[in-house]
Amino acid sequence: MVTEMDYTPQEIMVAAAAREIRDGEVVFTGMRLPLIAFALAKQMHAPNAVGLFECGLVRDTPAPELLYTMGDPPNIAGALWATRMINMMGLLQQGSVDVGFIGGAELDRFGNLNTSYLGDPASPKTKLPGSGGAADIAGLSKRLVVIMAHEKRRLVERVDYITSPGFGDGQGWRRRVGLRPGGPSAVITTRCLLGFDASTSEAVLRSYHPGQTVESVRAETGWDLRVAQDAHETEPPTAEELAIIRRYDPQGFWTR
């Protein structure tokens, strides 16, 4: 019996991420939680969604087992296409990807992400792993969904280094630097869901997860976070969503 508050922060993030996928869309599926979000969306409201995995896979069914990495053998079994990475990236660049998912270590008020260097790149305080495919997904997807932990040191006024482009320094930046329309449409954190103001390209608080408030989210954000007029509590995962998530990740490897 699943009671109202009986879910983890990861589970509400997976549910929120799955809701960002619309039926029939082509989804560039990132690592970790998005792997489960894609499986959840397929079984709930988006049975016709197609998943691209940058290692070179296309699937229209969830993998038969929990994935720890996108290259795990269960993800190849039953795939629609096993191919080269450049074909996935080509589909992305030609504009065939509706929504891409990435994670982030550091995010700023205009949705730029840093997963490369904290401090000066010439002598970094912290060397993070780098882009992987994230910079490509952020630059070339029609919509971008970011999934990350919400801490004040991670949500900063300005990232030290733009690995994955959001809206740069605001309105018009993407066009100026040569990027096509796109950019982040949602940031799903452990505390809330951020959207972006269409006229300023700045992040706004769209909903706060149960247990959080506007104030608690703002207090843990490194800039003066604007709040949408209709900001509300994030809809928690339903019993059905939780059942699917737990069937897919029975040990709670990603979601506990």
Add this chain to the structure above:
Amino acid sequence: MSKVMTMGEAVMRFVPDGSSVVMGAALESLIPFAAGHEIIRRQVRDLTLIGPISDILFDQLIGAGCVRKVIAAWVGNVSAGLGHNYRRACEQGLPHRLEVVDHSNFSLSLALLAGGLGAPYIPTYSLLGTDLLKTNPTFRQSTSPFGGEKILLVPPLRPDVAILHVQRCDEDGNAHAWGNLGISEEAALSSQRIIIVAEELVPRAVIVSDPNRVLAPSFKVCAVVHEPGGAHPSPVQGYYNRDHEYYHDYHRATRTVEGNAEWIGQWVAGVRDRAGYFQKLGEERWQGLQLKEHRYAAPGDYGY
């Protein structure tokens, strides 16, 4: 002519000090760990490592002091996140300083594709506006001569050698690989030479029965190493699964310089070859990674 040799001979002959080497081209699977460990045992120095994500293999080679330069999109531990050795090298110059040339997965694919095509560069819209343009001095911003829009020019990479793990291969280096390929083809075609590490050595007839599954032309292959289990802890489709726990163990063990030295001592320097590695890994752990079921492809008819 047979190109079959031991891993020791392949590394000694074809991965000299200062080489540029592509490894981990398929991304999370088919990572040539056995080759990497032989490189560490032979104390090869001043390597340039080229790869998309590489998982923990690059971290191990960096921690062992084999690497001068990394040209990659991501270096870390796919299961656990950060790579401690990569961090120590970049942040503290331990065991020594590392030159990093930043790529994304797409730009690295394009660089190797350009190398394989013999093209001067390949244009892309990716990475515009990012700081990768500052930390990768090889990129050039330009405008399209056709539409006038902003583009990024990615110059070719021509690595000295690609080390590719595959399912099966004949003694000439005609290799079958399947599953997601990542940038394996681009790596093979752009490199001067290819070392193939194979789970199985098979007769030529097996390979030519299905030429669509061949990775690259064998005239580029300089060595064939028969090393079953040589990709562990990464998976090989149809042969064994990924040893997830191994990545977490590695992450915990290599938190400190001392811990890393101990890890290398135990798993690499302290074993003579792959047989010794598997002795240490243990039969039970290895059995736990074996296939639960077979899923054979339907045969295709090449008849005429």
